[in-house]
Amino acid sequence: xxxxxxxxxxxxxxxxxxxxxxxxxxxxxxxLYLLLVFPVAMVIVFKYFPMAGLIIAFKDYKILxxxxxxxxxxxxxxxxxxxxxxFYRALRNTLTLNGLDLLLGFPMPIILAIMLNEIKSLWYKxxxxxxxxxxxxxxxxxxxxxxxxxxQPRTGLVNILLRNMGFNEVPFLTENTHWIxxxxxxxxxxxxxxxxxxxxxxxxxxxxxxxxxxxxxxAGRWGKIRYITIPSIRSxxxxxxxxxxxxIMGSSFERAQSLGNPIVKExxxxxxxxxxxxGIQAQKYSLTTAVGLFQSVVGLILVLISDWISxxxxxxxxL
Amino acid sequence: xxxxxxxxxxxxTKTQIIDLVADIxxxxxxxxxxxxxxxxxxxxLAKSLSSDAKxxxxxxxxxxxxxxxxxxxxVIGDPSMILSLWQTVKVTVIFxxxxxxxxxxxxxxxxxxxxxxxxxxxxxxxxxxYFSGGIIPDYLLMHRLGLLNKTAxxxxxxxxxxxxxxIMRTSIQTTVPDSLEESALLDGASDIxxxxxxxxPLCKPILATLCLFYAVGRWNAYQDSVxxxxxxxxxxxxxxxxxxxxxxxxxxxASEAQPDTVTNPEVVKSACIIFAxxxxxxxxxxVQKYFVKGVMIGAVKG
Numbered sequence: 001x002x003x004x005x006x007x008x009x010x011x012x013x014x015x016x017x018x019x020x021x022x023x024x025x026x027x028x029x030x031x032l033y034l035l036l037v038f039p040v041a042m043v044i045v046f047k048y049f050p051m052a053g054l055i056i057a058f059k060d061y062k063i064l065x066x067x068x069x070x071x072x073x074x075x076x077x078x079x080x081x082x083x084x085x086x087f088y089r090a091l092r093n094t095l096t097l098n099g100l101d102l103l104l105g106f107p108m109p110i111i112l113a114i115m116l117n118e119i120k121s122l123w124y125k126x127x128x129x130x131x132x133x134x135x136x137x138x139x140x141x142x143x144x145x146x147x148x149x150x151x152q153p154r155t156g157l158v159n160i161l162l163r164n165m166g167f168n169e170v171p172f173l174t175e176n177t178h179w180i181x182x183x184x185x186x187x188x189x190x191x192x193x194x195x196x197x198x199x200x201x202x203x204x205x206x207x208x209x210x211x212x213x214x215x216x217x218x219a220g221r222w223g224k225i226r227y228i229t230i231p232s233i234r235s236x237x238x239x240x241x242x243x244x245x246x247x248i249m250g251s252s253f254e255r256a257q258s259l260g261n262p263i264v265k266e267x268x269x270x271x272x273x274x275x276x277x278x279g280i281q282a283q284k285y286s287l288t289t290a291v292g293l294f295q296s297v298v299g300l301i302l303v304l305i306s307d308w309i310s311x312x313x314x315x316x317x318x319l
Numbered sequence: 320x321x322x323x324x325x326x327x328x329x330x331x332t333k334t335q336i337i338d339l340v341a342d343i344x345x346x347x348x349x350x351x352x353x354x355x356x357x358x359x360x361x362x363x364l365a366k367s368l369s370s371d372a373k374x375x376x377x378x379x380x381x382x383x384x385x386x387x388x389x390x391x392x393x394v395i396g397d398p399s400m401i402l403s404l405w406q407t408v409k410v411t412v413i414f415x416x417x418x419x420x421x422x423x424x425x426x427x428x429x430x431x432x433x434x435x436x437x438x439x440x441x442x443x444x445x446x447x448x449y450f451s452g453g454i455i456p457d458y459l460l461m462h463r464l465g466l467l468n469k470t471a472x473x474x475x476x477x478x479x480x481x482x483x484x485x486i487m488r489t490s491i492q493t494t495v496p497d498s499l500e501e502s503a504l505l506d507g508a509s510d511i512x513x514x515x516x517x518x519x520p521l522c523k524p525i526l527a528t529l530c531l532f533y534a535v536g537r538w539n540a541y542q543d544s545v546x547x548x549x550x551x552x553x554x555x556x557x558x559x560x561x562x563x564x565x566x567x568x569x570x571x572x573a574s575e576a577q578p579d580t581v582t583n584p585e586v587v588k589s590a591c592i593i594f595a596x597x598x599x600x601x602x603x604x605x606v607q608k609y610f611v612k613g614v615m616i617g618a619v620k621g
Contacts, residue, residue, distance in 0.1 A: 022435065029428075029431070029434055029435070029510065033428070034511075035425075035511070036425065036428050036440060038420070038421055038424045038425075039421045040440065043444060046460070046475060047447040050457045051456070052452075053459055054453070054456055056455075056459070061459075112352065116349060118342075118345050119346065119349060128352075128353040130604065131353035132352060133607055134357065134603065135356050137539075137599050137610075138596060138599060139541065139595075141541060141557045141558075141560045141561045141595070142560070142596050144564060145363075145564045145588060145592040146360065147359075149363050149585070149589060149592070150359055150362070155585055157362055189356070192352070193352075193356065194614075220334060220337065221337075221338060221341055254540070254541065254542050257545075272454065279454060279455045280454070280455070280458055280546055285455055285459065288454070292452075292453030292455055293453065296450060303449055304449075
């Protein structure tokens, strides 16, 4: 707000000669426009051209005929998508895996952040944070590689330990239901530490006087967490929850592909991996573009709805 | 008087005990979770440094048995592995440099309130955060531009990140006082000179953060390599590793020829995993705090 008024003051004398032509501004700020040329060109070529390319969802795209030459078929591709068993499987898996991620994974960073906040020893907290953040910095390939080293039948460490203790082996990554939960828990493991950052920041922002007065009122540690910490970060929790809900249609190719294997194909195929195998590998370009468009549009609608809700709640939170 | 004192004293110890139990529980749980984040890597590291025989007889847990570097020798001795590493380093460096250039070019002008069309251009960038053509249109564009199986396909499409641009813009707005730029402007400095001589030096911390965002992001991503690259020497390291892990018969070309090499695929896989993890783990302690900072700026905006 403050900066805006300063700028207005300095700019006003220049622009006081009523309306200027566009060329005047180009001449005055040509260096700024010159800088903008590079990113704008990149965005147009590499982001907006593909958006225009979505048109082939309504065409029978043939590489030789090109984008313009290919035959217009209307919604035929979509009809085909929605009668395709593989598509439904990918859609079902995407929603199942994301839903479980949210249900089981969402509370974890909150709990962990509250626990980290309770640690008084600074060095202990720092060391643990450093270790907890680590998985976030590693690629899905590495995580999957490590996961297979641990959970493989026969040679995986966890199965070796189970066997040595006299239990049966568990097919963590080679049986459908087990795989789903392994997928979800590996995801939680990967992101729980990193997810605490935002909550820890919100907790840091709490007025310490609130805790002091709670102590005077006789609140114990649990009481303070329950009546001060959690209510204070509730708006952050809500916003993060809404953002995550908006992403429920998204799918990570790398996570599903690297953790998946042929045995669990039935549950590990998500939209991104389906589009890859049916589109790039089997070259059904129009069909899979239709799938992508469907995913993008539903995803966009969800994001817009969640943005709208979070703004509503954000306003309330401020009042 | 005496009694109340006693009561207070005893209740104090009671809460103290509860506190202590809670402390132990919390310290223990957090410590355990943190250990769970590193122990898997320690295990894989131990495996990679052990002999075939010990790994095959499943005796390796967290400490290497029959310490040796054979597996690493066969990883490094594999030319395709080294080519992939070189390709990844090359792509990461160019990608980061280009990404930073584009981010600065976009962010700085958008902080100038007098700039006409500022909002339209902002929207043009921000839309890309929420909507995209998707996998197939991206792929067909690469095909059209003749970039399939070209290193450029791993650099150009992702080089501009609207998310990083927003972080940069927010950070310029908060760290560089407008008055400073106004006075430079009055002294006759051009916009680009102000950017290079005043704004960028003041924004060093965020520049470091964004460099790391780009570099680590590029180092770890391999989706585009899977989509666009089908020729061996151009595979990114993560892509190569992925193929290696997915196939059960891990045959590193070099290891086949020599007799004194590792035959247990588990050991070779472990070595490959550590090989690809090492660069990140080495820089990680130094870069972690910058990442946290970057996330905070990004979150404040969102």
